[in-house]
Amino acid sequence: MILLSLVAGSFVVAIIPGWSTPSSRVTPATQEELVRLQRSVSDLQGELNRGRDQLEADRRVWAERERNDPIIAAVIQTGGLLFACLLPIIAVTILLWPRQSDTADAEICDLLLTDAAAEHPRLLTSAKKTESPERVRIE
Numbered sequence: 001m002i003l004l005s006l007v008a009g010s011f012v013v014a015i016i017p018g019w020s021t022p023s024s025r026v027t028p029a030t031q032e033e034l035v036r037l038q039r040s041v042s043d044l045q046g047e048l049n050r051g052r053d054q055l056e057a058d059r060r061v062w063a064e065r066e067r068n069d070p071i072i073a074a075v076i077q078t079g080g081l082l083f084a085c086l087l088p089i090i091a092v093t094i095l096l097w098p099r100q101s102d103t104a105d106a107e108i109c110d111l112l113l114t115d116a117a118a119e120h121p122r123l124l125t126s127a128k129k130t131e132s133p134e135r136v137r138i139e
Contacts, residue, residue, distance in 0.1 A: 026034075115123045117138060 112123065115121045
């Protein structure tokens with residue numbers, strides 16, 4: 001406000017020197033001083049305008065962040081809640097999913113049965129070799 005009144009006053013003194021009182025005549029030195037002051041004021045106004053433009057740009061950036069941040073926070077919160085709700089269902093599904101039985105146990109049982117039914121067993125030999133009086137053939 002003070003700068004504007006200074007500029008307006010300097011224009012009046014510089015433009016209309018004939019209207020001033022004889023005791024306050026504008027000399028060339030004061031005119032140069034007024035021109036220098038006017039340039040200084042215009043430089044300051046340019047600086048203020050650039051600062052205002054920068055503040056407006058910063059305000060727009062912050063406004064955009066304020067619009068986007070709640071959306072991102074809501075997405076993260078909803079995703080976490082959904083994961084927490086689905087975790088027990090996933091755990092129960094994993095526990096109840098039908099599993100394949102171990103084939104190693106079945107193969108060992110088949111091998112033992114085949115060896116036990118063979119004429120000359122290799123796995124189930126005892127220290128005494130006793131022969132049964134009659135062999136039964138299973139077909």
